[in-house]
Amino acid sequence: MVxxxxxxxxxxxxxxxxxxxxxxxxxxxxxxxxxxxxxxxxEDKNEVEACKVFRPSKNQxxxxxxxxxxxxxxxxxxxxxxxxCISFGTIKFKDGSKGDWQIQSSGLGFVIFDNGxxxxxxxxxxxxxxPYACTYGLGDDLIC
Numbered sequence: 001m002v003x004x005x006x007x008x009x010x011x012x013x014x015x016x017x018x019x020x021x022x023x024x025x026x027x028x029x030x031x032x033x034x035x036x037x038x039x040x041x042x043e044d045k046n047e048v049e050a051c052k053v054f055r056p057s058k059n060q061x062x063x064x065x066x067x068x069x070x071x072x073x074x075x076x077x078x079x080x081x082x083x084x085c086i087s088f089g090t091i092k093f094k095d096g097s098k099g100d101w102q103i104q105s106s107g108l109g110f111v112i113f114d115n116g117x118x119x120x121x122x123x124x125x126x127x128x129x130x131p132y133a134c135t136y137g138l139g140d141d142l143i144c
Contacts (some may be wrong), residue, residue: 013077025070026094027062030101035087042084050131051085054105060128064103068121077122081106081136105130 035055038048056064085105090099099113105128109121 024115025065027065028094029092030058030061032058032089033035039084047084051128053131054085056087056128064123065127068123071120077108081108083132085131105132106136
């Protein structure tokens, strides 16, 4: 019985440890500077019009960062989840870090922190309108 409890305790400890690390940072303040914008590097008038519907609210931005997976690298995410539709602003997290954020309608986001470091954030299933939903992925296997 004692050995079973030790195994259970170890399993519970590992579960709680890794599940907490998977959570996003906790936002203490967010400011939206622009929504519904279009990537300046592209000159497609249809994209400009389509991106106007990408207007995430403050609550949606906070939810995104609180739930998003964070990484120092973007790997294939930039290729698989690129969207020309962007919103941007400033953010402060409860750990004291702060910086400028940019989120694409696909759920791919970036923060450049005041200390010069940057991070990639990603979360699917956001509640904002994404004009390019179900067009992500590489090849014929589109991701919705």
